Amino acid sequence: xxxxxxxxxxxxxxxxxxxxxxxxxxxxxxxxxxxxxxxxxxxxxxxxxxxxxxxxxxxxxxxxxxxxxxxxxxxxxxxxxxxxxxxxxxxxxxxxxxxxxxxxxxxxxxxxx
Amino acid sequence: xxxxxxxxxxxxxxxxxxxxxxxxxxxxxxxxxxxxxxxxxxxxxxxxxxxxxxxxxxxxxxxxxxxxxxxxxxxxxxxxxxxxxxxxxxxxxxxxxxxxxxxxxxxxxxxxx
Numbered sequence: 001x002x003x004x005x006x007x008x009x010x011x012x013x014x015x016x017x018x019x020x021x022x023x024x025x026x027x028x029x030x031x032x033x034x035x036x037x038x039x040x041x042x043x044x045x046x047x048x049x050x051x052x053x054x055x056x057x058x059x060x061x062x063x064x065x066x067x068x069x070x071x072x073x074x075x076x077x078x079x080x081x082x083x084x085x086x087x088x089x090x091x092x093x094x095x096x097x098x099x100x101x102x103x104x105x106x107x108x109x110x111x112x113x
Numbered sequence: 114x115x116x117x118x119x120x121x122x123x124x125x126x127x128x129x130x131x132x133x134x135x136x137x138x139x140x141x142x143x144x145x146x147x148x149x150x151x152x153x154x155x156x157x158x159x160x161x162x163x164x165x166x167x168x169x170x171x172x173x174x175x176x177x178x179x180x181x182x183x184x185x186x187x188x189x190x191x192x193x194x195x196x197x198x199x200x201x202x203x204x205x206x207x208x209x210x211x212x213x214x215x216x217x218x219x220x221x222x223x224x225x226x
Contacts, residue, residue: 004155034215043115044156044203044217089155099146099169101215103155 002026004092006104013080014112020076021107023090027071034091034101035064035075044089047075080111115139117206119218127226131192134221138185138206144168145187146215147179150201162187191223199225 005024013019025033035047048057053068061078077084087108091101116139126132138145144163148156158171162181176192185206191198201222205215 006155036217041219043117043219044205045115046214046216049214091155099144099161099163100158100171101146101156102158103148105153105155 002092002094002102004090004102004104006088006090006107008107009105010108010110012110012112015080015082017080018076018078019080019109020074021088021109023073023075023092023104025071025073025090025092025102026094027069029094029096030068030071031093031095033066033068033073034093035073036089036091037086038089038106039086047088075107077109080109082111082113085109085111115216115218117204117216117218119202119204119221121221122219123222123224125224125226126194128194128196130194130225131190132194132223134189134191134202134204134223136187136189136204136206136218138187138204139216140185142185142206142208142216144207144209144213145181146205146207147187147189148203148205149173149198150203150220151197152200156203159189194225196225199223 036044038044050066055066087106091103118137146161147159150156160170181187201220203220205217207213207215
């Protein structure tokens with residue numbers, strides 16, 4: 001059974017501060033790692049799809065890194081804003097059955113004004 | 114917005130009944146995946162359809178079935194509903210079956226009494 005773990009489960013950050021959280025996944029047979037942002041009452045929104053070890057992706061104030069050898073990805077948010085409040089999900093795909101995304105339970109981020 | 118819609122938004126059924134949930138993918142997306150999200154967990158992969166054929170299935174019993182139509186719409190059918198089927202059901206469409214970004218709908222909240 002594939003296990004994708006995200007930590008912490010929830011996080012409260014002061015507006016303007018930077019923050020980061022972790023996604024851990026099996027290091028064998030890696031194919032891709034997805035990050036999504038999910039605001040309450042909306043659809044999950046794709047942030048990044050990462051496939052190569054050492055990949056770094058950036059979208060505005062949000063960036064992500066990938067280490068496939070040790071099985072982790074970090075998501076960073078610089079200068080947090082209230083609109084960053086959401087649940088951040090990562091999802092892992094293996095080479096065999098790569099169409100099956102295995103999601104972590106998410107990190108719930110709340111930005112305090 | 115992702116351009117993926119789902120209906121209905123909410124649904125209440127009783128144990129033993131059957132339910133059909135609907136999803137309308139983005140135009141041109143050949144792939145649709147369905148996920149179940151129980152409270153406090155990440156989405157779990159149910160199955161994926163590519164060009165109207167099932168293209169991978171998660172650990173769900175056969176009473177979970179699906180259909181995909183040429184007009185980019187799809188259905189998730191669940192027979193003999195059980196209390197544990199109460200969850201948020203998400204569909205996601207994508208261009209490709211593997212590493213392409215998945216675009217999620219807002220979900221259907223199913224409650225089984």
